[in-house]
Amino acid sequence: MDKELSKEELKAYKAAKAQLTDERKLTFGGWLRKKGWKHLVGWVMVVYSIFPIVYVISGSFANADQFTSTLFSSFTTDNYVDLFNDPYRPFANWFVNTLFISGTAAIGSVFLSALAAYAFSRLRFTGRRAGLLTLILVQMFPQLLALVAIYALLVNIGNVFPFLGIGSQLALIMVYLGGALGANTYLMYGFFNTIPKELDEAAKIDGATHTQIFYGIILRLAAPILAVIGLLAFIGTSSDFVLANIILTKPESKTLAVGLYMYVSDQFGQRWTIFAAGAVLAAIPIVALFLYLQKYIVSGLTGGAVKG
Amino acid sequence: MSTETRGPTWQLPKGRTKSNTALNDGGTPSLFGTLVKIVLLGLMSAAMVFAIMILIGNEDYLFAGIVAVATLIVNWVYLRRGRLPAKYLAPGLIFMAVFQVYVVGYSAYIAFTNYGTMHNSDKDDAINAMLLNGQTRIDGEPIYPLTVVTDADGQLNFLVTLTDNSGAMQVKVAADGEVLQQVTPTEFNSFGKATAAEGFTELPFREIAAIQEDVVRAKLYLSDDPDSYFLMTPDASQAVVFGPRLDYDPVADTMTRVEDGKVFFDSGEGTYRSADGEDLAPGWRVEVGLLNFERAVTDPGIREPLLRVTIWTFAFAILSVLTTFVLGLGLALLFNDAKLRGQRWYRVAMILPYAFPGFLSAFVWRALYNKDYGFINVVLFGGAEIPWLTDEFLVKISILLVNLWLGFPYMFLITTGALQSIPSDLMESARIDGATAWQQLRLIKLPLLLVSVAPLLITSFAFNFNNFSLIYLLSGGGPKDFDATINVGHSDILISMVYKIAFSTGEGRDFGLASAFSILIFFIVGTVSYFSFRRTKTLEDVN
Numbered sequence: 001m002d003k004e005l006s007k008e009e010l011k012a013y014k015a016a017k018a019q020l021t022d023e024r025k026l027t028f029g030g031w032l033r034k035k036g037w038k039h040l041v042g043w044v045m046v047v048y049s050i051f052p053i054v055y056v057i058s059g060s061f062a063n064a065d066q067f068t069s070t071l072f073s074s075f076t077t078d079n080y081v082d083l084f085n086d087p088y089r090p091f092a093n094w095f096v097n098t099l100f101i102s103g104t105a106a107i108g109s110v111f112l113s114a115l116a117a118y119a120f121s122r123l124r125f126t127g128r129r130a131g132l133l134t135l136i137l138v139q140m141f142p143q144l145l146a147l148v149a150i151y152a153l154l155v156n157i158g159n160v161f162p163f164l165g166i167g168s169q170l171a172l173i174m175v176y177l178g179g180a181l182g183a184n185t186y187l188m189y190g191f192f193n194t195i196p197k198e199l200d201e202a203a204k205i206d207g208a209t210h211t212q213i214f215y216g217i218i219l220r221l222a223a224p225i226l227a228v229i230g231l232l233a234f235i236g237t238s239s240d241f242v243l244a245n246i247i248l249t250k251p252e253s254k255t256l257a258v259g260l261y262m263y264v265s266d267q268f269g270q271r272w273t274i275f276a277a278g279a280v281l282a283a284i285p286i287v288a289l290f291l292y293l294q295k296y297i298v299s300g301l302t303g304g305a306v307k308g
Numbered sequence: 309m310s311t312e313t314r315g316p317t318w319q320l321p322k323g324r325t326k327s328n329t330a331l332n333d334g335g336t337p338s339l340f341g342t343l344v345k346i347v348l349l350g351l352m353s354a355a356m357v358f359a360i361m362i363l364i365g366n367e368d369y370l371f372a373g374i375v376a377v378a379t380l381i382v383n384w385v386y387l388r389r390g391r392l393p394a395k396y397l398a399p400g401l402i403f404m405a406v407f408q409v410y411v412v413g414y415s416a417y418i419a420f421t422n423y424g425t426m427h428n429s430d431k432d433d434a435i436n437a438m439l440l441n442g443q444t445r446i447d448g449e450p451i452y453p454l455t456v457v458t459d460a461d462g463q464l465n466f467l468v469t470l471t472d473n474s475g476a477m478q479v480k481v482a483a484d485g486e487v488l489q490q491v492t493p494t495e496f497n498s499f500g501k502a503t504a505a506e507g508f509t510e511l512p513f514r515e516i517a518a519i520q521e522d523v524v525r526a527k528l529y530l531s532d533d534p535d536s537y538f539l540m541t542p543d544a545s546q547a548v549v550f551g552p553r554l555d556y557d558p559v560a561d562t563m564t565r566v567e568d569g570k571v572f573f574d575s576g577e578g579t580y581r582s583a584d585g586e587d588l589a590p591g592w593r594v595e596v597g598l599l600n601f602e603r604a605v606t607d608p609g610i611r612e613p614l615l616r617v618t619i620w621t622f623a624f625a626i627l628s629v630l631t632t633f634v635l636g637l638g639l640a641l642l643f644n645d646a647k648l649r650g651q652r653w654y655r656v657a658m659i660l661p662y663a664f665p666g667f668l669s670a671f672v673w674r675a676l677y678n679k680d681y682g683f684i685n686v687v688l689f690g691g692a693e694i695p696w697l698t699d700e701f702l703v704k705i706s707i708l709l710v711n712l713w714l715g716f717p718y719m720f721l722i723t724t725g726a727l728q729s730i731p732s733d734l735m736e737s738a739r740i741d742g743a744t745a746w747q748q749l750r751l752i753k754l755p756l757l758l759v760s761v762a763p764l765l766i767t768s769f770a771f772n773f774n775n776f777s778l779i780y781l782l783s784g785g786g787p788k789d790f791d792a793t794i795n796v797g798h799s800d801i802l803i804s805m806v807y808k809i810a811f812s813t814g815e816g817r818d819f820g821l822a823s824a825f826s827i828l829i830f831f832i833v834g835t836v837s838y839f840s841f842r843r844t845k846t847l848e849d850v851n
Contacts, residue, residue: 006746008638013745035649038642042650045639046657048713052672053664055683059675070687112400119396131397138408140837142774144803145830148810148823149414150407152423156371160362178407181400210392211341239665241777246811257667261781264671272675279668290663291656 011037056283059276079277091278093252094259097169098238098282101255105173106234109180110226116181117188118214122200132186139182143175144242150175151246167249175247176237183236184229191225192218228296231289238286256282349386353379378402412830419823420595425816427578427591434592438580439552444567446537449549453501454541456516456523457481457508464511464519466528467491468539468547469502481508484526488539516544554588563588600824609793613805614825616789620704621801624779625772628711629765635712636719637757641749644727662717670781673710677782697783700798707799710782711772718768726760727753766840770833779804794821802829 014033058071060079083091119125120132143150151166154175158165165171199221200213208216219226241257248254251262260282263275356379363372382402385394421427455467463483470478470488479502480488493502495510503510516523528539528547539547554572555564563572563580572588575581577599579591604610639658643651661669676683677696685692696706730753738748779785785800785808795808802825810822 009641009745009749012641038645038648039650041639041642042648042654046654049658049661049717052669052676052713053660055676056668056672112403115396116400119393123393123396125393128393137837138404140770141408141412141830141833143408143411144774144776145806145826145833146408146411146415147807148418148819148826149411151810152418152819153406153411153414159366160359174403175407177403178411179404181404182408185400209338209341211338214396235665239667239777241667241781242807257665260668260671264674264781272681275671275675279671283665283668286665287660287663291659294659294663 053283056276056279059273060280062273062276064273079273080281082274083277083281086274088251089259089262090252091259091281094254094256095281097248097253098255098257101169101173101176101244102234102238105176105180105237106230108173108177109184109233110230112177112180113184113188113229114219114222114226115214116185117192118218120185120189121192122197122213122218132189135182135185139186143179147242147246150243154247166247167253169248169253172244172247175243176240180233184233187229188222188226191222195221225296228293231293235286235289345386349383353383415823415826415830418819419600419827420597421593421820422578422591422596422599423593423819423823424821425818426589427593427820429592431592434590435556437590438554438563438588439556443550444553446549446551446566449537451549452539452547453499454539454545454547455501455503456511456541456544457504458511459508464522464526465508466526466539466541466547467493467502467505467508468528469493469500479505481505482528484522484528487529487532520544596820600820603821604824607793609791610821613789613792613794613796616798617796617800617802617805620799621773624704624707624711624801625769625775627708628715628772628775629768631708631712632715632719632768633723633761633765635716636721637723639716639720640723640727641753644724658720659717661713662721666714667777667781669714670710670778673706673713674782677706698787700787703783703787703799707779707782711775711778714778715768715772722761722764723757726757729760730756762843763840766836770836773801773833773836774803774829775801776803776807780807794818802832 054071061072061075061077062079063074063076064079116135120128154164154166154168154171157171158168162168163170164174195218199217200208203213203217238255239257240255241261244255245258245261248258251259254262256278260275260278263271263278356375360372360375360379363369363375382398385391385398450471452471453469457465457467459465465481465483467479467481468488470480472478477500479491479493481491482488491505491508493505495502495504497503523544524540524542526540527550530537530539530549537549537551540550541547551566553566555566556562557564561574564570565572570582570586572580572582572586575587576594577591577596578594579587579589581587604614643654645651648654674697675681677685679685679693679695679698682696684696685694695702697703734752734756735748738752743751779799779801783797783799785797785804787799788795788797794805795812796805797808800808806822806825806829809818809825811817
């Protein structure tokens with residue numbers, strides 16, 4: 001680790017020195033030493049980063065028998081048409097299911113965590129600090145670890161309420177909601193603390209009830225950040241494979257992650273191009289959301305880090 | 309905080325301080341809010357009462373009691389005045405209690421049972437299943453002549469000419485799954501087989517051929533006792549006697565196999581077992597104590613893969629964090645340069661792997677790595693057949709390379725952020741003091757960076773430790789380890805092994821063993837969290 005860094009940094013040092021001594025006139029060699037190599041590294045990284053993505057896009061437009069040769073060697077939109085015409089692999093259903101399940105779970109979990117964060121931020125009660133600590137602790141253990149028990153529990157629940165048993169999308173949403181408090185409350189608690197308490201005190205004096213303060217002041221003021229947390233939760237649940245895979249059993253009730261697995265798990269060669277078309281369509285909304293939220297994600301990550 | 313509210317403090321019960329209750333009281337509730345509350349509570353309570361009734365019907369009194377208590381608590385929380393924190397916390401806590409806390413305890417319980425495909429339900433169900441499934445032809449019973457007939461409505465029936473020990477003949481008829489009833493025969497063939505009876509006519513041979521499957525599957529019972537012997541016809545002209553392979557003795561609680569008279573006793577481990585150690589399938593669920601943990605330690609077919617998988621899980625998580633961090637930091641140092649032209653575009657391109665949904669990335673790399681069709685072999689290596697995902701060593705390198713691709717953007721983002729938050733005057737004074745770039749990095753940037761990034765590195769470690777999706781979707785944990793007695797591969801990490809033991813379709817499911825392994829992961833994750841909490845100040849900040 002040290003050695004690699006030292007090399008790079010020495011180079012950077014030399015480049016910086018060259019910059020100090022000669023700002024204007026640069027020979028090609030000089031430019032290469034000063035800046036060019038950075039561009040070179042940049043281009044290598046760009047190729048490394050986008051190549052697999054370009055490969056899928058190319059595959060999605062390729063003829064089924066030509067996808068291995070070179071990128072963009074053939075062009076057809078058949079794969080996109082086939083994708084929506086496979087009764088055993090109902091892609092359109094998967095897409096809608098993913099939007100429904102992840103959307104509901106995201107909204108639900110933001111709401112549940114906001115309620116809890118409001119209590120932690122604005123109310124004083126015994127066990128408050130212990131409660132926050134417990135949440136941080138619970139957060140360390142992903143639900144994934146208890147997947148056998150989750151499965152067994154849902155089998156039991158299904159014996160009483162069949163619409164909440166294995167195979168039910170509602171059951172999956174409930175499981176996601178179970179992880180909501182641990183994941184988001186502490187983050188939201190931090191944001192709620194930045195909203196001045198004087199605001200709710202003023203409202204209280206004017207006769208506002210606690211629900212009015214919660215919905216009218218806290219949620220309004222925190223709306224942008226709640227939206228970001230919700231969208232991140234959406235991205236997270238829409239990428240979940242394991243819980244969705246054990247809970248959703250019927251092809252038409254699956255999500256994209258589980259459904260698309262059916263394409264790659266068997267007979268890779270025959271269906272790769274159709275899978276690629278599905279992957280492109282599945283990725284577009286998430287990548288778009290992510291790039292849109294990028295600055296929040298970055299500030300959220302480092303914000304948490306600096307607070308440490 | 310202010311203690312002044314419009315709340316009707318005179319309603320408060322005695323014994324509480326004003327400042328405490330007034331804050332948590334929050335004013336007079338509106339009529340609308342109260343109505344919504346009553347309706348929601350009513351609906352929930354109704355559903356829960358329904359659940360309790362079904363649970364009592366199933367004789368599951370423990371859970372009926374738990375649901376009843378939970379319902380009462382929720383109603384109590386929302387119907388009394390004040391005590392707001394509970395009202396705000398209850399909805400989230402209920403879900404967390406059931407799907408995150410309870411399930412952990414339940415995992416621990418399952419780890420002490422033999423729950424799995426072969427031990428799925430209770431003993432009565434297992435006995436029924438054994439009696440119903442273990443059916444076999446009874447040797448020594450006679451073979452009876454049979455004719456396939458239809459009744460007046462065209463329904464498929466079977467006409468059997470039975471002869472008892474004394475030689476007396478009886479003609480009986482039945483449809484599939486029914487008990488044979490006596491009828492009056494109207495026609496016999498030259499061998500003395502009844503071919504028609506009152507209301508029943510023989511079905512021509514070519515029509516039988518068309519419904520062959522229904523004919524050979526039909527069961528004609530000799531009495532209405534469900535465990536009784538029954539007739540089946542393999543060829544549409546003869547009836548053979550079948551019966552349960554096992555004979556259950558409820559008094560002695562033993563199973564006797566009809567064909568060889570072997571006796572099976574309740575082994576206490578959820579199966580019927582013979583004196584020479586043979587188990588009957590299926591078994592039923594029982595608590596087995598530490599058996600699952602014992603198996604993990606004593607059975608070399610489990611112990612060795614478990615040890616290997618644990619080491620690989622640590623290696624995978626540590627190497628993933630290390631490689632992504634080094635690459636991310638290197639790039640952050642390189643591109644943290646406002647003067648570099650096109651810097652923004654480099655950044656966007658390098659964030660793409662992070663933005664691309666993780667499960668899709670695993671699929672795409674799986675395709676790229678494919679031995680026969682994959683782009684890497686076909687184009688980059690000119691048709692070589694390198695077993696990227698099927699060689700037990702190479703698969704680990706492949707996985708780490710994919711995780712580098714997936715993870716470096718995150719490290720790039722966080723280290724860039726942390727680098728930018730280092731005060732520039734620090735670096736300036738270091739330069740003036742004549743520090744070399746390497747010294748600046750090693751003595752100033754890195755230590756400051758690590759303060760803010762270290763907790764995220766630990767989080768990243770914890771995430772990769774349980775990075776099920778990457779492993780399972782990329783390599784499926786393969787190549788399979790054939791020395792192991794459990795379904796495990798050479799690139800499996802602990803959590804994917806748990807999943808495969810619990811849910812793989814090919815082999816039997818073993819929930820007990822899988823849960824025992826997840827308890828092991830719990831302890832590892834708990835230990836790592838404990839030490840990381842001790843090192844960081846997160847917990848002290850909570851106030």
